[in-house]
Amino acid sequence: MNLTEKSQKYLWLPFTQMKDYDQDPLIIESGKGIKVKDIHGKEYYDAFSSVWLNVHGHRKEELDHAIKAQLDKIAHSTLLGMTNVPATELAEKLVHIAPKSLTRVFYSDSGAEAVEIAVKMAYQYWQNIGQTKKQKFISVKNGYHGDTIGAVSVGAIDIFHQVYGPLMFEGFKTPVPNVYRHPSEDPSVCRDECIANLETLLEHYHEEIAGLTIESMVQGAGGMVVMPEGFLSRVRELCTKYDVLMIIDEVATGFGRTGKMFACEHEGVEPDLMAAGKGITGGYLPIAITYTSEKIYEAFYDDYTKLKTFFHGHSYTGNQLGCAVALANLDLFERDQIVAQVDEKSTRLHELFEEIRALPHVGDVRQLGFMCGIELVSDKATKEPFPFESRVAYKATLKMRELGLLTRPTGDVVVFMPPLVSSKEELREMVHIMKQAIDLVTKEEEERIAAAK
Numbered sequence: 099m100n101l102t103e104k105s106q107k108y109l110w111l112p113f114t115q116m117k118d119y120d121q122d123p124l125i126i127e128s129g130k131g132i133k134v135k136d137i138h139g140k141e142y143y144d145a146f147s148s149v150w151l152n153v154h155g156h157r158k159e160e161l162d163h164a165i166k167a168q169l170d171k172i173a174h175s176t177l178l179g180m181t182n183v184p185a186t187e188l189a190e191k192l193v194h195i196a197p198k199s200l201t202r203v204f205y206s207d208s209g210a211e212a213v214e215i216a217v218k219m220a221y222q223y224w225q226n227i228g229q230t231k232k233q234k235f236i237s238v239k240n241g242y243h244g245d246t247i248g249a250v251s252v253g254a255i256d257i258f259h260q261v262y263g264p265l266m267f268e269g270f271k272t273p274v275p276n277v278y279r280h281p282s283e284d285p286s287v288c289r290d291e292c293i294a295n296l297e298t299l300l301e302h303y304h305e306e307i308a309g310l311t312i313e314s315m316v317q318g319a320g321g322m323v324v325m326p327e328g329f330l331s332r333v334r335e336l337c338t339k340y341d342v343l344m345i346i347d348e349v350a351t352g353f354g355r356t357g358k359m360f361a362c363e364h365e366g367v368e369p370d371l372m373a374a375g376k377g378i379t380g381g382y383l384p385i386a387i388t389y390t391s392e393k394i395y396e397a398f399y400d401d402y403t404k405l406k407t408f409f410h411g412h413s414y415t416g417n418q419l420g421c422a423v424a425l426a427n428l429d430l431f432e433r434d435q436i437v438a439q440v441d442e443k444s445t446r447l448h449e450l451f452e453e454i455r456a457l458p459h460v461g462d463v464r465q466l467g468f469m470c471g472i473e474l475v476s477d478k479a480t481k482e483p484f485p486f487e488s489r490v491a492y493k494a495t496l497k498m499r500e501l502g503l504l505t506r507p508t509g510d511v512v513v514f515m516p517p518l519v520s521s522k523e524e525l526r527e528m529v530h531i532m533k534q535a536i537d538l539v540t541k542e543e544e545e546r547i548a549a550a551k
């Protein structure tokens with residue numbers, strides 16, 4: 099059996115209809131810089147940073163070295179009741195780069211766990227301080243926070259989450275300010291409407307609400323929806339006013355992705371809890387974190403017999419190899435001024451998108467830093483989507499693959515999240531490939547639909 103046949107016989111891939119995989123199998127063997135290579139030697143731009151992770155490109159010497167050096171000491175020991183050297187050093191660095199309100203770091207292995215931990219901490223916080231009625235959560239419609247049941251319960255993407263309905267805990271949903279889909283198309287009108295909605299909800303129910311979960315500035319999996327200016331800071335004000343903990347999810351947006359170290363800095367927002375992951379190790383190893391304020395930490399700090407301990411942990415929490423590479427990643431952020439670079443290059447990227455914006459089936463191109471989405475529509479004037487069965491964005495990404503670029507869509511939105519070190523020339527080439535593929539596939543789809551009528 100060759101490798102492809104083995105993959106088809108033994109594997110079950112995440113977020114993948116295996117029937118699709120069987121038609122278009124792909125096995126990556128190596129990577130260098132912002133490209134990856136498959137087992138047949140074909141090269142691809144890693145235009146989605148291997149699912150939103152990669153920062154400095156693949157096989158970055160300093161990161162490779164950090165792992166090798168750590169291996170000469172120890173690969174892993176537990177964080178239950180004790181700590182280790184890189185996890186401790188990393189915690190200090192992480193607190194220094196975070197918004198001022200956040201003073202403690204709790205480790206885990208994935209973004210979903212980091213959110214799950216934030217939700218459990220917020221819940222237990224109110225229990226520990228005796229406000230036991232505060233048990234529910236508000237989350238934002240179309241939000242995505244990962245795939246474990248707790249994270250799914252505060253998520254709201256119907257197509258992923260509906261089937262698990264009966265397994266989830268109940269909560270409140272508040273609308274997301276999607277300017278492109280708002281009848282007014284006016285950012286402030288759209289924002290104020292959503293804020294008014296949220297305030298009504300808080301007015302009525304704040305006594306039973308523990309926390310509010312929200313992605314920071316951009317809804318990622320929900321379609322790369324960039325929130326209008328002032329939205330996140332107004333949500334912060336409302337959380338404070340109604341005594342609800344604000345849990346910000348920076349798993350996708352953190353570590354420079356949007357042109358700030360954390361996206362909430364765009365609005366000077368200081369959350370009570372914050373989840374981060376993805377870019378934290380430069381895309382090398384599974385480390386995630388939940389930041390908390392000192393107020394929350396203190397509510398758990400007491401004699402053991404009071405049972406205020408946070409009873410949560412994972413086998414690999416605080417893994418040394420992961421923390422060592424995260425430290426090296428943060429050193430590179432500083433040395434290479436990664437955040438400033440993204441901010442600078444994203445202006446160029448905005449110009450490059452001009453040729454994509456002009457295409458007849460591109461309804462909207464949304465971008466904050468290097469976090470971008472291209473929404474495909476059947477009719478640009480009416481914003482009518484392509485039929486669900488068309489899978490037009492999926493087909494466009496298959497065409498991109500043929501042309502030497504990898505990404506994955508979310509719904510009808512083609513995701514573009516290149517590694518943060520991508521040069522202007524590389525950005526230009528990637529945008530050009532996407533343009534060609536989108537143009538070809540949407541025209542084919544248009545013809546196919548016309549022929550079927």
Ligand SMILES: *Cc1c(COP(=O)(O)O)cnc(C)c1O
Binds near residue numbers: 242245
């Ligand atoms: C990817 C993502 C998660 C989940 O992270 P995993 O590491 O895949 O579990 C959570 N929230 C957001 C906003 C994400 O983009």
